Amino acid sequence: MQSKRAPIVTLTNVCRFYTQAAETVRAVDDVSLTIYTGEFAALCGPSGSGKTTILNMIGALDNPTSGAVVVxxxxxxxxxxxxxxxxxxxxxxxxxxxxxxIPVLTAFENAEFVLVLQNVDSETRRERIMSLMEQMGMKGLDNRRPDQMSGGQQQRVAIVRAMATEPAIVLADEPTANVDSQTAVSILDMMAELNQKHGMTFLFSTHDQRVIDRAHRVIRLHDGKIAENHS
Amino acid sequence: MLVKMALRNLGRNRRRTVITLISISFGLMLALIFTGIGDSMYAKLIDGAAGLGWGHVSVMPPEYIDFPSLNKSLTSADTVLETVRSDPDITHAVARIVGEGMLSTARESVGIGFAAIDPEAESPKTLLLLEHISDGELFAADDHAGVVVGRKTADSLGVSIGDRVVFTCTDRNGEIVSSLGWVRGIYQTGSDQVDRFLILLPMQKIQSLVGFEPNEVTFVAGISRNAWRVGRALARLEQKDSLAEYEVNPWNLTAPDMAGVITLDRLFNYLFQVIVFLLVAAGILNTILMSVLERNREFGVMLALGMSPGRLFRLVVTEALWLSVFGILSGLIITAPIHHWLHTKGWNISSMIGETDIAGVIYDPRIYSDLRLISLLVIISAAFVIILLAGIYPAWRAGRTVPVESLKHIG
Structure with missing residues (x-):
């Protein structure tokens, strides 16, 4: 299945080393990896295994020490x-x-934030956000501020925000870590539905077994290296 | 959205925002009130200096201001008077002969300065001390022997209304000339310097005494409707052909002591305002910087989501902009009643001070605020710019947030 799809992320011999207290920390050590469009993939592993670092490099937030990241x-x-x-x-x-x-913005305003940065007109923004909020079960909550919403509701708004721009890939860093198990399941169901309906590519970092169980592909990291990569 | 976010961000820590707004308002109020009092006081002092005899502008023979002498005169006083009066900013113009001499009785003599005036043309507007005649009155137009002296001069000579005095001076040829006169009025301005020096004499009498022609005077003084419009009147008068052979001088050249006092006072006033604004700016800088440092993670998120550092910079500057708008508005609101009270009623400080003269110029001991539009606009603009500048460094720091550092957690 993977071979029929176009690669959306390609990491080639990527290393990310840090210097911490005169010691070199090999956060990501010679990782080569390809993620294909429409995948629902999970990067898993213990704390410090390099999950977030890989997500940051794919998200253009961090630069590899060596190797190439093509997204x-x-x-x-x-x-x-x-x-x-x-x-x-x-x-x-x-x-x-x-x-x-963003604490000073309502749920709707948070969701449309990136669209505003893209200068999308207000009518298109409203249409797109309201439709996604409805899909995420957030109808009627659009005027609530973050401090007036539960953790699960806030995470749903964050997902709407991520989805609103129709990105090439959604990078979710431990998306279920701060919500209760019932909310975690419902959030995962929604993301899976979005993946199936819209063909949106998802890449998670997680050590939550529920996420791992739902992922179509699991990439296990250990000490900055890929220990296991299976569908 | 940027404007809305900036506004809402100010509401996140209301107490801090309110304290900052109070400091801006208070700083603005101080600047406006002190400038208003300064503007009012300077205008009064300038009017006072003009009212001592030289006017706001004076037309005089070349070099008279540096080397005064009865040898130098205007020989066509009527033409000069007409030209000066025709200026739209000049309300009054009067001719004068001035010089120094001696006033004597049988027992005493005192050195004095004299101003020969046409009583029909004069009023307290042109000669402030006429308002302060406490005994007797100004000599009439047909009274060629009248003299008005200051209280200190009268006391020194031991004269009162109706007493005989002898006025002595040198004429235009350097000859000593004398004339008999009678004290018609005694003025008391409150300024020792004025009250013991200046006497008033009839124009015609002095013209004949010093050898002047009937249309010949030392200078013509012009009174402006507004002390701050003198510059414009001066510029126009300097262009007049009929005044081409004379000098047109502003009050600050004829009353240099007063001009010096005003310049020095203004300098201290500006310095004071700069210090106040710097203190206010430091407070604002602290407020915005604190709020920026507290939102490091939030800024990291915004940058991660694709907000440009420039846009983030603008967000923080917009917060400073809102602070300046609210601070200036609240500052104007709290200043308005104080300014109104000072403008209409004034604050009498006579109990705090003794004499009511500065550099020999008499002034009202009541403090008023009379803020000029230009001063108001300059102060508001300065406050606006300073507050915005105080927001620049925090905004720059916000723009330099490294998202991956702000969002960092072990994973």
Whole structure:
């Protein structure tokens, strides 16, 4: 199945080393990996295994020490800071562990935030956001501020925000880590539905077994290396 | 969205925002009130200096201002008077002969400065001390022997209304000339310097005494409708052909002591305002910087989502912009009643000070605020710019947020 689809992410011999207290930490060590369009894949492994670092590099937030990261046909190492900013805005959807909604904006405003950055007209924004919010079971909550919503509701808004721009890939960093198990299941169901309905590519970092069980492909990391990669 | 977000961000820590707004308002109020008082006081001092005899502008013979002498005169006073009066900013124009001499009685003599005036043309608007005649009155137009002296001069000579005095000076040829006169009025301005020096004499009498022709005077003084419009009147008068052979001087050249006092006071006023605004700016910088540092993670998220550093910079600057708008508005609101009270009623400070003269110029001991539009606009603009500048550094720091660092957690 993978071979019939186009690669959306290609990591080639990617290393990311940090220097911490005069010691070199090999956060990601010679990783080569391809993610294909429409995949629902999970990067899993214990804390410090390099999951978030890989997501950050794919999301153009971090640069590899060596190797190449190509996302949606763009070699991220060749993009300037402002090009990376535009690339993130237009091609990447982020879902963070701690939701990271903007506290002064309502659910609707948070969801439309990236569309505003893209200068999408207000009518299109409203249409797209309201439709996604309805799909995510958030109808009627659009005027709530983050502090007036539960963790699950906030994470749903974050997913709407990530989906709204129709990105090339949604990168979700531990999306179920801060919600109760019932909410986690419902969020996963919704993301799976979006993946199936819209063919949206999802790449999770997680050590939540429920996420791993639902993933179509699991990439296990250990000490910055791929220990296992199976569908 | 940027404008809305910036506004809402100010509401996140209301107490801090309110304290910042209070400091902006208070700083603005101080600047406006002090400038208003300064503007009012300077205008009064300038009017006072003009009312001492030289006017806001004076037309005089070349080099008279540096080397005054009865040898130098205007020989066509009527033409000069007509030209000066024709200026739209000049309300009054009067001719004068001035010089120094001696006033004596049988027992005492005092050195004095004299101003020969046409009583029909004069009023307190042109000669402030006429308002302060406490005994007697100004000599009439047909009274060629009248003299008005200051209280200190009268006391020194031991004279009162109706007493005989002898006025002595040198004429235009350097000859000593004398004339008999009678004290018609005694003025008391409150300024020792004025009250013991200046006496008033009839124009015609002095013209004949010093050897002037009937149309010959030392200078013509013009009174402006507004102390701040003197510059415009001066510029126009300097262009007049009929005044081409004379000098047209502003009040600051004829009353240099007063001009110096005003310049120095203005300098201290500006310095004070700069210090106030710097303190306010430091407070604002602290407020915005704190709010930026507290939102490091949030900025990281915004940048991760694709917001450009420039847009983030603008967001923080917009917050400073809102602070300046609200701060300036609240500052104007709290200043308005204070300014109104000072403008209409004034604050009497006579109990705090003794004499009511500065550099020999008499002034009203009541403090008023009379803020000029230009001063208001300059202060508001300065406050606006300073607040925005205070927001630049925090905004720059926000724009330099590294998203991956802000979002960092072990994974």
């Amino acid at each position: 949606d046909g763009k070699d991220l190492g060749k993009l300037s800071a402002s090009e990376k900013s535009l690339f993130r805005r237009d091609r990447i959807g982020f879902v963070f562990q701690a939701y990271n909604l």
